[in-house]
Amino acid sequence: MAEEFLVAKDLHKSFNEQRAVNGVSFTIGKGEIFGLLGPNGAGKTTTIRMLSTVLEPDSGEITIGGHSVRQDAEAVRNIIGVCPQELALYEDLSAIENMVFFGRMAGLSGKDAHAQAMTYLELMGLVDRAGGKVAKFSGGMKRRINLAIALMGSPKLLFLDEPTVGIDPQSRNNIYETIMGLRDKGITVLYTTHYMEEADRLCDRVAIMDGGQIIKMDTPYKLKGEIGSPEQVTLEDVFLKLTGRSLRD
Ligand SMILES: Nc1ncnc2c1ncn2[C@@H]1O[C@H](COP(=O)(O)OP(=O)(O)OP(=O)(O)O)[C@@H](O)[C@H]1O
Numbered sequence: 416m417a418e419e420f421l422v423a424k425d426l427h428k429s430f431n432e433q434r435a436v437n438g439v440s441f442t443i444g445k446g447e448i449f450g451l452l453g454p455n456g457a458g459k460t461t462t463i464r465m466l467s468t469v470l471e472p473d474s475g476e477i478t479i480g481g482h483s484v485r486q487d488a489e490a491v492r493n494i495i496g497v498c499p500q501e502l503a504l505y506e507d508l509s510a511i512e513n514m515v516f517f518g519r520m521a522g523l524s525g526k527d528a529h530a531q532a533m534t535y536l537e538l539m540g541l542v543d544r545a546g547g548k549v550a551k552f553s554g555g556m557k558r559r560i561n562l563a564i565a566l567m568g569s570p571k572l573l574f575l576d577e578p579t580v581g582i583d584p585q586s587r588n589n590i591y592e593t594i595m596g597l598r599d600k601g602i603t604v605l606y607t608t609h610y611m612e613e614a615d616r617l618c619d620r621v622a623i624m625d626g627g628q629i630i631k632m633d634t635p636y637k638l639k640g641e642i643g644s645p646e647q648v649t650l651e652d653v654f655l656k657l658t659g660r661s662l663r664d
């Protein structure tokens with residue numbers, strides 16, 4: 416594997432008495448696209464929230480780009496971008512105003528924020544809608560803006576929490592192409608999804624999560640090869656085999 420960019424060691428997090436994340440460990444290599452797959456409530460978002468410095472683990476250690484999340488959250492925040500599962504946008508602002516706002520929050524000068532906003536709107540195929548109010552955007556366009564915002568500040572590591580959930584094929588394709596393009600630029604990506612086919616095409620490695628634990632982790636090809644011919648079985652089959660349940664339930 417390439418140089419380790421993210422190291423998560425034995426993460427635990429409970430809410431009241433319930434264990435949301437129960438002993439999760441993995442590493443992500445620099446430039447790798449790593450998929451976290453699992454059914455509703457598996458602990459994917461809780462894991463991302465701990466990795467992205469917004470939720471403190473009960474125990475465990477996280478290092479990103481050589482910085483400890485516990486000891487130097489600020490340094491970590493400077494090199495990560497987060498595309499949250501719930502859209503985080505100001506509906507009454509235009510696309511460009513949203514992007515400049517979040518860019519300024521990320522510490523960019525007004526000029527840089529504006530320049531980056533235009534670059535990433537272009538990348539997401541939304542430059543002609545830059546001045547449009549987000550409230551008027553389709554769900555897929557909002558998802559694309561949500562991802563464009565995560566790119567503000569040009570992070571080295573991106574957390575994408577179900578960036579393609581419930582959107583039109585055009586937006587899905589655009590997001591898919593964007594992620595591939597980011598990988599070509601050497602950006603590291605942690606990605607969660609319910610869409611197994613998408614994970615299979617995009618991810619260098621995937622971790623299958625269930626009940627707060629990683630139950631299997633490898634390349635999609637090897638995981639499929641464990642239960643049959645990699646050309647014939649799907650990651651969905653792998654999940655079903657491992658848990659006895661379908662991922663989509
Ligand atoms: N802030 C919270 N307070 C209480 N319980 C929580 C909180 N956040 C998550 N949980 C619980 O922790 C468990 C894991 O939730 P999490 O959101 O991490 O799952 P997920 O894998 O992201 O699911 P989904 O696919 O639905 O997004 C769930 O049982 C959830 O109800």
Ligand SMILES: [Mg+2]
Binds near residue numbers: 459460461500
């Ligand atoms: Mg989630």
